[in-house]
Amino acid sequence: MPMLSAAELNVFLDRHFPQLLDEGQPLIVVESTGEMEAVLRLVEHDRHLRPGGTISGPAMFTLADVGLYATILAQIGPVGHAVTTSMSMNFMRKPPSGHLIARCKLFKLGTRLAVGEACLYPEGSDEMVAHATGTYSIPPRR
């Protein structure tokens, strides 16, 4: 059982990451959390687009990064701050405009370091458009 539900994480993100809000509406939403995993959604928005109507690389990076961060907090609770130490990302196909889904999974959740992947799909599609692996430094827990 994860320590934080999707609803709890959404409250946490809204409060601590105001730059993920647009006029009070969240641009990234946690859909579900589970054992070592979580699903997030990048809400369709003009801000995410690049020329040609496709979703920009930085928007996909943001989804992957927030996704893995939320997946870690779902396991350990909202104590202290996990910090991204590395992210490696492959962009494979141009996603259409529309919602983008990140299925996040942790490979390792150690006392100092977490490692996981985020697989990005257009909503309703099973064709992966981008894949990220990230590492996060976890602050000491008491």
Place this chain on the structure above:
Amino acid sequence: MPMLSAAELNVFLDRHFPQLLDEGQPLIVVESTGEMEAVLRLVEHDRHLRPGGTISGPAMFTLADVGLYATILAQIGPVGHAVTTSMSMNFMRKPPSGHLIARCKLFKLGTRLAVGEACLYPEGSDEMVAHATGTYSIPPRR
């Protein structure tokens, strides 16, 4: 000699990447271009911050990605669209709020693929806060 100057690239970015503008002011500025290199600036802005007053990972990713893209266009001109195919990034230190500088360099500029690095520094510091290597697919040129 690069094909595009910093001024020409700034005009190009303003026109084609409106999401890099905030109320008409650019959030990323090309400072200089050179043979296989360019320098860009991420302008200090609340939108880039994360809790604790440090610059967020996604803001640094955006600077590195736009930086390498601009470095490629500086060499080949604003013809067609280079597309990010991968980006690998290490975040080493928390940058203070303030301007962030990216020194970008291409390792390879082939007919199909470009590879380069972006080294990120707080303005006025020579202590690198993040390092990115990216690969870009280049469309056929006539």
Place this chain on the structure above:
Amino acid sequence: MPMLSAAELNVFLDRHFPQLLDEGQPLIVVESTGEMEAVLRLVEHDRHLRPGGTISGPAMFTLADVGLYATILAQIGPVGHAVTTSMSMNFMRKPPSGHLIARCKLFKLGTRLAVGEACLYPEGSDEMVAHATGTYSIPPRR
């Protein structure tokens, strides 16, 4: 259906990659191939060890790289040479000495570029010790 079976790939690797043989015995063996996937084994051998009796990073890299290469050939046949263009790898746990298994999966198999992952496990364990994502340039096929 993959175009090449595990047995066919093993014959191909033995012939073209003699450095993967030790006194005529292969150090890496294809166990199975499938649609966009393959499983390979790094055979237990002193050459793979580093101080402390754990398997070295370069041995794990070799398994991931040969694994993804074999997975691509399993799909497109032994025509021409796919070339590794990038590899990003996270080492999460020290594997014990013994056989190491790579479960390889392709995310994309385009006409020019293939992208996939290799997940490495000690034989008989489901605890991943290392994860790699690789990109491969595919020569034109007639």
Place this chain on the structure above:
Amino acid sequence: MPMLSAAELNVFLDRHFPQLLDEGQPLIVVESTGEMEAVLRLVEHDRHLRPGGTISGPAMFTLADVGLYATILAQIGPVGHAVTTSMSMNFMRKPPSGHLIARCKLFKLGTRLAVGEACLYPEGSDEMVAHATGTYSIPPRR
């Protein structure tokens, strides 16, 4: 001033990494060490080749990994074991057979984590054939 010279590191590597020896001759040699940097050589050898007479990806990975490891030890001394936690590598050109040189530089040498790059060149050439960035976990020092 680095704590270990090239000669001291070569003695250390020969003793602790016998798999880097071929019939008593080292396959990788430290050429020089400096402040946060080192230069290493991958000695020309059939074992490093792949079909077509070019140096294999795993051989280049080994050079980059041993290179960054040696660069770290040059700074902190041969105490305890640094462990590779990630490596991200771009292969840009096919190197000819012959010696391969790695110019290694550390971006960060913290108490827990080191980050650096290895730039690989054919001997006598200034055209980079591969670039690696690696992260290393450093055991507690007393």
